[in-house]
Amino acid sequence: MFDLIGKRRWFFLFSGLITIPGLIFILLTPFSGGKAGLAFSIDYTGGTIWEVHFRDGTPDPAAVLAVLADQDLKDSAVVVTQSPRGEYVRLTMPPIGLIEAQAAPTPGPTVMPAPSVSASPSAGASGTPSGSASPAPSASPSPTPASAGIELPTTGKPGEVAAALEAAFGPIDDVSQATAVGPVVSRDLINQALLLILAGSAGILAWITVRFHDVRMGVAALVALLHDVIVVVGVFAILGTFFGVQIDALFVTAMLTIIGFSVHDTIVVFDRIRENRFRHAGEPFSSIVNHSLLQTLGRSINTSMTVVLTLTALLLFGGEAIRVFVLALLIGIVSGTYSSIFNASPLLVVWHERDDRRRQAQLTSARAVR
Amino acid sequence: MRRLIPFLIVAVGLLALAVDLLPEFPRPSADPPAYAETRLGLDLQGGLGGEYQALTADGSAPSKGDMETIRTIIENRVNASGVAEPVVQTLGNDRVVVDLPGATDQQEIRRLIGSTGRLDFVPIPTGTTPPGQDQPIDPTLPALFAGSEIDPGGVSPGFDQQTGQRTVNFKLKPDGAQAFADYSRANVGQYFAIVLDGTVVSAPVIREPILDGSGQISGDFTTAEQRRLVTTLKYGALPLALKELTFKSINATLGAEFLAASILAGLIGIGLVFLFMLLHYRLPGAVACFALVYYALVVYAVFRFVPVTLTLAGVAGFVLSVGMAVDANILIFERTKEELRAGKTITTAIEAGFNRAWNSILDSNVSSLITAGILYYFGSSTIRGFALVLIIGVLVSMFTAITVSRSILRWIVRRPWARRAALYGMREDEFTATAPRGRAREAGARV
Numbered sequence: 092m093f094d095l096i097g098k099r100r101w102f103f104l105f106s107g108l109i110t111i112p113g114l115i116f117i118l119l120t121p122f123s124g125g126k127a128g129l130a131f132s133i134d135y136t137g138g139t140i141w142e143v144h145f146r147d148g149t150p151d152p153a154a155v156l157a158v159l160a161d162q163d164l165k166d167s168a169v170v171v172t173q174s175p176r177g178e179y180v181r182l183t184m185p186p187i188g189l190i191e192a193q194a195a196p197t198p199g200p201t202v203m204p205a206p207s208v209s210a211s212p213s214a215g216a217s218g219t220p221s222g223s224a225s226p227a228p229s230a231s232p233s234p235t236p237a238s239a240g241i242e243l244p245t246t247g248k249p250g251e252v253a254a255a256l257e258a259a260f261g262p263i264d265d266v267s268q269a270t271a272v273g274p275v276v277s278r279d280l281i282n283q284a285l286l287l288i289l290a291g292s293a294g295i296l297a298w299i300t301v302r303f304h305d306v307r308m309g310v311a312a313l314v315a316l317l318h319d320v321i322v323v324v325g326v327f328a329i330l331g332t333f334f335g336v337q338i339d340a341l342f343v344t345a346m347l348t349i350i351g352f353s354v355h356d357t358i359v360v361f362d363r364i365r366e367n368r369f370r371h372a373g374e375p376f377s378s379i380v381n382h383s384l385l386q387t388l389g390r391s392i393n394t395s396m397t398v399v400l401t402l403t404a405l406l407l408f409g410g411e412a413i414r415v416f417v418l419a420l421l422i423g424i425v426s427g428t429y430s431s432i433f434n435a436s437p438l439l440v441v442w443h444e445r446d447d448r449r450r451q452a453q454l455t456s457a458r459a460v461r
Numbered sequence: 462m463r464r465l466i467p468f469l470i471v472a473v474g475l476l477a478l479a480v481d482l483l484p485e486f487p488r489p490s491a492d493p494p495a496y497a498e499t500r501l502g503l504d505l506q507g508g509l510g511g512e513y514q515a516l517t518a519d520g521s522a523p524s525k526g527d528m529e530t531i532r533t534i535i536e537n538r539v540n541a542s543g544v545a546e547p548v549v550q551t552l553g554n555d556r557v558v559v560d561l562p563g564a565t566d567q568q569e570i571r572r573l574i575g576s577t578g579r580l581d582f583v584p585i586p587t588g589t590t591p592p593g594q595d596q597p598i599d600p601t602l603p604a605l606f607a608g609s610e611i612d613p614g615g616v617s618p619g620f621d622q623q624t625g626q627r628t629v630n631f632k633l634k635p636d637g638a639q640a641f642a643d644y645s646r647a648n649v650g651q652y653f654a655i656v657l658d659g660t661v662v663s664a665p666v667i668r669e670p671i672l673d674g675s676g677q678i679s680g681d682f683t684t685a686e687q688r689r690l691v692t693t694l695k696y697g698a699l700p701l702a703l704k705e706l707t708f709k710s711i712n713a714t715l716g717a718e719f720l721a722a723s724i725l726a727g728l729i730g731i732g733l734v735f736l737f738m739l740l741h742y743r744l745p746g747a748v749a750c751f752a753l754v755y756y757a758l759v760v761y762a763v764f765r766f767v768p769v770t771l772t773l774a775g776v777a778g779f780v781l782s783v784g785m786a787v788d789a790n791i792l793i794f795e796r797t798k799e800e801l802r803a804g805k806t807i808t809t810a811i812e813a814g815f816n817r818a819w820n821s822i823l824d825s826n827v828s829s830l831i832t833a834g835i836l837y838y839f840g841s842s843t844i845r846g847f848a849l850v851l852i853i854g855v856l857v858s859m860f861t862a863i864t865v866s867r868s869i870l871r872w873i874v875r876r877p878w879a880r881r882a883a884l885y886g887m888r889e890d891e892f893t894a895t896a897p898r899g900r901a902r903e904a905g906a907r908v
Contacts, residue, residue, distance in 0.1 A: 174715075174718070175718065176714065188708075189705045189706070189707075189708060190571060190704075190705040241507070241509070241565050241567065241710040241711070241712050242565065242566065242567065242568075244567060244568055245568065246568065265712070266710070266712060267711075267712040267714070267715040268709070268710065268711045268712060268715060269567075269709070269710045270707070270708070270709035270710070271707060271708050271709070272706070272707045273704075273705070273706045273707060280841075283839065283840075283841070286839065287835060287836065287839055287840070290835045290839070291831070291832045291835050294828075294831040294832065294835060295828055295831060295832070298824070298827060298828055298831055299824075299828075302824050340841065340843060340844070341774055341843065341844070341847070343844070344774065344836060344840070344843075344844050344847050344848070347832045347833070347835060347836050348778075348781070348832065348833075348836075348851065350832050351828050351829040351830075351831065351832030351833060352785065352829060354825070354828045355788065355825040355828065355829070358821055358824045358825050358828065359792065359821045359825070362820050362821045362824070366817075386799075387795075389795060390791055390792055390795040393741065393791045393795070394788040394791050394792065396737065397734045397737060397738075397784045397785075397787045397788060397791065398781065398784035398785060398788070399784075400730060400733040400734050400737060400784065401727075401730035401731065401733070401734060401780050401781060401783055401784035402730070402781065402784070403730070403733075404726045404727070404729040404730030404733060404780070405723070405726045405727070405730060405777055405780055405781075407726070407729075408722060408725050408726035408729055409722055409723050409726035409727075409777065409780075410718070410719050410722035410723065410726075410773075412504070412719055412773055413723075413773050413774060413777050416774065416777065417777060420781065
């Protein structure tokens with residue numbers, strides 16, 4: 092029979108090779124002040140994104156940047172995106188236009204509608220000829236009829252930026268999205284992400300330990316899934332450093348989904364180990380684990396295969412907006428299958444053998460004393 | 462019990478179909494009557510949305526009651542503005558999330574939501590012209606009374622037949638009515654201002670004394686201005702100031718593109734899973750595919766009935782859940798093959814396959830529920846949508862992947878045509894397709 096467990100050092104080595112570079116790039120994130128390592132989207136950093144279409148042709152990104160710099164928005168980025176509806180320009184700017192706690196009064200035109208108040212007719216006091224109402228034009232921008240398009244703000248800082256862009260490059264005739272995220276949300280998200288991953292890991296550790304009555308299985312499963320988390324975050328730290336791939340608010344969702352799913356294969360193997368320990372009682376633990384691994388190998392791969400199939404379809408055809416999310420899931424699921432087979436169970440064997448040796452040593456020392 | 466299960470499956474299936482297809486399937490709701498509906502999130506149908514934080518003066522966490530008041534007031538304001546199906550929810554300790562599918566005018570909406578709504582009635586001193594609409598008021602002017610003196614039930618839009626002007630009727634509570642009566646009696650011809658958050662909403666002239674607290678503001682309002690004034694008077698002040706944390710607007714065309722892309726991707730993904738199951742597991746694979754279709758119909762029915770707001774991530778979660786739902790069947794079929802190779806008949810092998818795989822299936826699904834539950838409990842609104850889809854998917858799949866495929870397989874393997882090794886992807890010599898009789902049948906029932 093093929094000896095998987097005997098090659099465990101190679102598997103651990105391979106896991107080391109794929110996690111350590113990632114880990115280095117993850118750690119680069121705080122030490123390089125955000126220049127290398129994970130690249131965060133505006134969900135985390137705060138910022139404004141507009142995706143707009145210019146009627147008179149797509150301007151040069153550098154020229155757009157210059158206009159933004161004139162507006163004191165120096166830390167901006169501009170890229171041209173393709174969509175079925177034509178070329179759009181995506182502007183990523185510092186957060187602008189969010190309403191502060193107390194709505195600041197905006198100076199507008201001073202034409203006054205001059206309404207009047209009177210006792211309501213229902214009270215019977217009415218009947219006064221209303222000569223006092225002066226016909227005055229409305230002072231507020233009249234609401235436009237509902238259309239598919241959304242509008243950029245016309246007042247405040249965003250209004251100035253939009254006006255400057257239109258002055259330089261001609262009218263903006265379509266806006267596909269406009270999003271502003273303040274810095275408060277961002278700080279929340281990073282703390283929240285760590286909390287979620289911790290809580291998820293603790294939950295799985297507890298559940299496996301309770302179900303298998305063995306804390307060693309719980310810990311082995313936990314190590315395997317932390318391996319997956321590090322692999323995924325590490326891959327994105329590398330992608331972020333070299334290709335500027337940004338992680339967004341959904342990234343942590345992918346992490347938790349991976350934590351929940353990657354343990355599925357581990358559970359299948361552990362379940363079989365538990366069954367075989369009764370069936371083949373007396374055999375060495377490592378050969379029981381090896382046997383169980385080989386028996387369940389096919390289904391471990393097949394169950395991941397179905398998920399990989401659906402995720403690949405989403406990755407290729409699901410559109411750009413969820414691509415990072417789906418890619419994270421895909422990497423996590425593949426890593427999860429690997430770590431379940433090649434890390435969790437071999438780790439269990441290492442632990443068991445160490446416990447056995449210790450027990451043996453205690454036994455011999457006890458005999459020696461006697 | 463076992464006899465009842467096929468009926469249960471058919472009943473649930475028919476019910477799901479009804480919810481999926483009928484345009485007006487009622488769901489429990491107080492008033493007005495509600496119907497099952499496919500609710501799409503902002504990113505799939507376009508619209509406006511924002512997240513707001515309530516700020517207390519001393520920085521302490523706002524009370525649950527205050528948050529609920531804020532939620533209700535914002536909901537009322539937005540409803541009154543004519544946006545269809547707004548969703549206003551509180552999140553965590555101090556957040557309010559507002560989603561307005563289909564809305565496009567962000568300036569108007571944001572003014573409605575973000576303004577604290579501290580409403581004051583401010584007399585304008587004799588001889589001064591009142592500031593115009595949307596102008597700041599001189600903050601040193603004392604207010605006659607606050608917006609809390611307005612009786613919300615007495616505020617309504619109206620129309621003056623004689624002048625052809627839109628009007629807003631209002632009614633004051635006793636204290637306010639007394640104050641206004643005293644003031645208006647002495648100040649006919651003077652202006653007073655209705656001030657919202659320090660900005661003038663309307664500054665009418667007092668034409669006659671208003672003695673019983675019922676008054677009417679008339680002027681050259683547009684419909685929108687009239688509606689805004691009604692909303693302001695009626696739903697008044699938020700107990701706390703709001704800070705805008707995020708605001709997003711998404712074009713409906715873009716949303717439609719996202720929706721089309723995710724439906725296409727979903728269909729391709731599910732198609733690939735079908736192909737895989739049919740090629741690899743043959744007859745049981747076909748049963749699993751049927752169970753998957755059933756699963757999709759039931760999950761969609763649950764989405765419509767709850768209703769769950771489907772976002773881009775939610776649709777991805779649903780497609781992912783299809784890939785996960787079939788996993789239970791894979792575990793069962795692999796185990797069944799093992800049992801067949803161990804010499805069991807097909808009937809007993811299938812029963813053993815289901816029973817032995819159950820532990821792993823339950824443990825796996827619970828671990829998914831744990832992480833999805835954590836996401837739902839702690840997550841922000843986008844994350845919660847995804848988590849809810851995953852939770853529903855896992856729960857429904859426990860029913861369909863096990864009960865539905867088990868019942869169908871039980872029925873199928875009793876047919877003579879179904880007892881061929883090739884249908885199970887097995888070799889003839891691994892396959893013992895004898896009909897279970899006597900002791901074998903009992904054994905099959907016991908396992």
